[in-house]
Structures are given as C-alpha cells and as structure tokens.
Amino acid sequence: MDVTPIDPQCDLLLERVLPISVDAAWRAWTEPALLMQWFTPAPWKTVACELDLRPGGVFATVMQSPEGEQFPNTGCILAVSAPHLLIWTGALLPGFRPRTNTESATVPFLLTARIELAPHPEGVRYRATAIHADAAARTVHETMGFHAGWGAAADQLVALMMQR
Amino acid sequence: MDVTPIDPQCDLLLERVLPISVDAAWRAWTEPALLMQWFTPAPWKTVACELDLRPGGVFATVMQSPEGEQFPNTGCILAVSAPHLLIWTGALLPGFRPRTNTESATVPFLLTARIELAPHPEGVRYRATAIHADAAARTVHETMGFHAGWGAAADQLVALMMQR
Numbered sequence: 001m002d003v004t005p006i007d008p009q010c011d012l013l014l015e016r017v018l019p020i021s022v023d024a025a026w027r028a029w030t031e032p033a034l035l036m037q038w039f040t041p042a043p044w045k046t047v048a049c050e051l052d053l054r055p056g057g058v059f060a061t062v063m064q065s066p067e068g069e070q071f072p073n074t075g076c077i078l079a080v081s082a083p084h085l086l087i088w089t090g091a092l093l094p095g096f097r098p099r100t101n102t103e104s105a106t107v108p109f110l111l112t113a114r115i116e117l118a119p120h121p122e123g124v125r126y127r128a129t130a131i132h133a134d135a136a137a138r139t140v141h142e143t144m145g146f147h148a149g150w151g152a153a154a155d156q157l158v159a160l161m162m163q164r
Numbered sequence: 165m166d167v168t169p170i171d172p173q174c175d176l177l178l179e180r181v182l183p184i185s186v187d188a189a190w191r192a193w194t195e196p197a198l199l200m201q202w203f204t205p206a207p208w209k210t211v212a213c214e215l216d217l218r219p220g221g222v223f224a225t226v227m228q229s230p231e232g233e234q235f236p237n238t239g240c241i242l243a244v245s246a247p248h249l250l251i252w253t254g255a256l257l258p259g260f261r262p263r264t265n266t267e268s269a270t271v272p273f274l275l276t277a278r279i280e281l282a283p284h285p286e287g288v289r290y291r292a293t294a295i296h297a298d299a300a301a302r303t304v305h306e307t308m309g310f311h312a313g314w315g316a317a318a319d320q321l322v323a324l325m326m327q328r
Contacts, residue, residue, distance in 0.1 A: 007259075007261075010261070055219065055242065055243055056242075056243070056251075078219065078220075078242065078260050079219055079220070079260075087220075087260060089256065089260055089262065090262075091255055091256055091262040091263070092253065092255055092256070092276070093297075095171075095295065096242050096243075096251060096253055096276045096278075096295060097171075097174070097276060097295050097296075097297065098253065098254075098255040098273075098274035098275065098276055098295070098296065098297040098301075099255070099274075099297055100297040100298055100300075100301070101265055101268050101269050101274075101297075103297075104265050104268065105265050109262075110262035110263075110265075111262065112256070112260045112261060112262055114260075131259065131260060131261050131262070132261075132262065133257075133261065133262040133263055133264040133265075133267075134264055136264075137262075137264070
C-alpha cells in the first residue's frame with residue numbers, strides 16, 4: 001500500500017511496526033469497547049466512545065484526567081477503508097458540519113488524524129499522522145508530547161490486542 | 165434516491181426541479197470551465213476554479229466583484245458520488261487539513277455545501293444544502309441573500325446547460 005506523504009512543516013507522524021495483525025489494529029481503532037482500553041495514555045482514561053464508521057459519521061470520545069475531570073471531544077469521520085485507512089477530524093462535527101470559531105478556539109489546536117495500516121512481515125506497519133492547520137499548531141502539539149503520548153497509546157493498543 | 169434531512173435550525177436549503185438532465189447538472193458542478201460560467205450571480209464573476217474530485221481534493225474558486233476585487237475561497241471536497249452527490253467544505257483545506265482559527269475568523273461564516281441530484285420526470289431534482297455551525301451562522305448567510313443568490317446561480321446553471 002502506498003503511504004500518504006506528510007507535510008513536515010505542519011504534520012506529525014508516528015510510524016511503527018506493531019507485532020499484531022492489520023485486522024487486530026483495525027479492530028482496536030474501530031470498536032469503541034476496544035478503543036476505550038488503549039486510546040489515552042494511563043493514568044488518563046477514555047471513559048466513553050461513539051463511532052459511526054462512515055464519511056460524515058461521529059468520532060467522539062470522552063477523556064478523563066487522573067483527577068476525574070472529563071474532556072469530551074466530538075469530531076467527524078472523513079474516510080473509512082477497512083482495514084487500511086481511517087481519517088477523522090476535530091474540525092468538523094458529525095454530518096460534516098463546521099464548528100463555530102468560538103468552539104474551535106477552546107482547544108489548543110484543531111486536528112485531523114489519518115491512520116494507515118499495512119501488512120508487514122512482522123505484523124502491521126502502523127502510521128498515525130496528526131495533520132494541523134499550520135506549523136504553530138504542530139509545534140503546540142509536539143510540545144504537549146505528541147510522540148510520547150501517541151507512542152504510549154500504541155504500546156497500550158499492542159498490549160491489549162496481544163492478549164486477545 | 166433518499167434525500168438527506170436538513171437541520172432547519174442551522175441549515176439552508178434550495179430545492180428545485182431544473183429542466184436539465186442529472187448528468188448536465190453534475191457536469192455544471194464538476195467541470196471547472198462550466199462552473200465558472202454560472203457559479204456566481206452576475207455581475208459578480210467566478211474568474212478561477214480548481215477541482216480535484218475525490219475526498220480530500222481541492223474545491224477552490226476565485227470570485228470577482230463588479231469593481232474587480234477578487235475573493236479566493238479554498239476548500240476541501242468531502243464526498244463524491246457521480247452523478248448524484250457532491251459535498252465540500254470551507255472548514256478544511258485540501259488533504260482534510262484544518263484551517264487556522266485566524267483564517268476562519270476572516271469569513272462571515274464557515275460553510276459545508278451538499279449538492280444532491282436525483283432524476284425527476286421533468287429533469288433533475290436539485291437540492292443544495294448550506295450547512296452551518298449554528299443558527300447564528302445560518303442567519304448571517306440568510307440575511308446576506310442565500311435564497312436569492314443560490315437561486316440566481318441555479319438559473320444561470322440552467323441557462324448555460326440548456327444551450328449545450
């Protein structure tokens with residue numbers, strides 16, 4: 001499978017070979033009961049998840065801090081090609097509805113996420129790209145710990161799916 | 165073909181039966197050389213158009229006022245199902261990239277447009293839905309003349325395609 005080139009100025013990429021199957025990685029990303037178990041690096045938790053796997057469908061999670069504060073995120077799925085490609089964005093609400101600028105200004109940056117899964121002799125080549133509006137937003141996300149955070153979540157994904 | 169329900173609080177709908185074929189209406193919306201001839205109610209003009217007809221592809225136009233001032237709009241195509249459905253948004257840039265809040269704040273409202281074309285005994289049932297972030301944005305668009313503007317553009321579309 002061809003990979004999508006990233007824009008190094010504005011995007012961040014986590015690329016790893018994971019020792020699980022393409023199908024296992026796809027299930028972990030697309031079944032809410034599984035996603036909730038790995039999506040947020042501990043001690044944070046994902047305490048709710050709603051997915052409607054079609055362009056225009058909902059991609060919603062609620063994250064919870066160790067102190068119990070909850071952070072709902074509702075976005076829109078943009079592309080689904082099972083079991084290889086999932087794209088969703090926080091810049092639109094379900095049904096492709098724009099967000100208000102007021103809402104958008106409450107988050108540190110707007111994000112589109114592109115998840116690409118391809119067969120690899122050792123499991124699955126896992127590419128998770130965070131697509132931002134500009135270099136400033138990329139830098140904010142990088143400084144907030146993109147690589148450590150998305151890496152820890154991928155570790156949790158592997159640990160979950162290897163038990164199954 | 166089923167129609168997509170609109171949200172009457174946030175959306176605006178132009179629905180008409182046009183005396184041209186579904187294919188003619190589809191071509192008018194998807195061929196830049198045609199789109200430029202009808203998209204903007206005269207005496208405004210569309211002086212440039214770039215379309216890449218796939219999810220994530222560009223939907224860009226440049227409108228020109230009677231005084232010659234140019235207004236570029238670059239958005240992203242979200243859904244393409246020829247010759248029945250086209251969805252694009254100004255809330256994302258090509259490649260599903262979020263816009264910066266600063267950019268989004270320069271327009272009076274963000275818009276997703278859904279164009280639905282269905283066969284009708286008298287031609288094509290043409291549904292153009294303007295999807296907004298909230299009721300306030302809908303009201304701004306309505307006050308700016310959505311119905312007159314999109315209606316005049318549809319008249320121009322018909323006049324163009326009936327000559328062909």
